[in-house]
Amino acid sequence: MSHTTKPEQEGVRNHHSRRNFLLYSGATVAATGLMLSGCEPYFPTPMPGNNGEGGIDLGSGDVGILNYAYALEQLEAAFYTKVIDRPFGGMTSKERDLLEDLKEHEIIHREFFKAALGTNAIPGLEVDFSGIDFSDRMSVLGTAKAFEDLGVSAYNGAGRLIKDVNYLLLAGKIVSVEARHAAAIRSIFGDDATAFAGDDIVDPLTGLDVAKSPQTVLATASKFLKTKLNGSNLPTM
Structure with a gap:
């Protein structure tokens, strides 16, 4: 006979409802996503870019920008998956719920880009989290803060480079979640x-969030990747 109280039952039900919503919404997004059917097939391979740079070529045009976003979502999804698999000592239920929700969101974003890009997608990336102490709260939250700030600045900086208005709309929806x-x-x-909107991420004069170029973002992200990425063919204007 179960002795679970009504509030506990409601909590479990809400918890699973949220998880189911995230999973089902991810499947729906992937199934009804903006496929790149109008683009020439692009098969990412290790190759030199315009400046002789090596690594997996992200591509050019909108395909390149979406692969760039896909790479960042892969990195974030891998990070939060490990955080949940190896929770730091003293992690509160509130922290766990938040970090698990972030994990699910990033997985949905990752799978969306993978489905939307189809054969144009870069391969799965190998991460390097050797510099992160997953047993330490400040190390994990500090890295999460860095990743999320980086993601927002990446989408802000890439928005002007996207030509297709449908992809721009998608990027706008994702950056709001990030x-x-x-x-x-x-x-x-x-x-x-009050640091949630500190001067380090929101310009106090313009009230606008920080925007960074793909090359700047990739230089930071590469510190957490074993797979080398080549963004030299990405659009710049």
């Missing part, structure tokens, strides 16, 4: 609760 992630992580990281 910004929510960044604010949520900042709200539980450190002692300053």
Whole structure:
């Protein structure tokens, strides 16, 4: 006979409902996504770029930008998956729920780009998290903060490079989620609760979030990747 109380039952039901929603919404997005059917087939392979740079070529045009986003989503999904698989000591239920939701969101984003790109997608990336202490709360949350801030600045910087308005709309929807992630992580990281919109990410004069170029973002992301990426063929204007 179960002795689970009604509030506990509601909590379990809501927990599973949220998980099911995330999984089903991911499947729906992947199934009804913006396929790149109008683009010439592109098969990513290790090759030199315009400047002789090696690594997996992300491609050019909108395909390249979507592969760029796909690479970042792979990195974030891999990070949060490991965080949940190896929770740091003293992780609270609130922290776990937040980090698990972020994991599910990033997996949905990753799978969406993979499905939308089809044969144009770069392969799965090999990550390098050797510099992260997954047993330490500050190490994990500090890395999460860095990843989320990087993701927001990446989408902000890439938006002007996207030609297809449908892909631009998609990027706008995803960056808003990434910004929510960044604010949520900042709200539980450190002692300053106002840092969720600090001057380091929001220009105090313009009120606009930071935007970074793909080359700047890739230079930072590469520190957590064993797979080398080549973004030299990405659009610049």
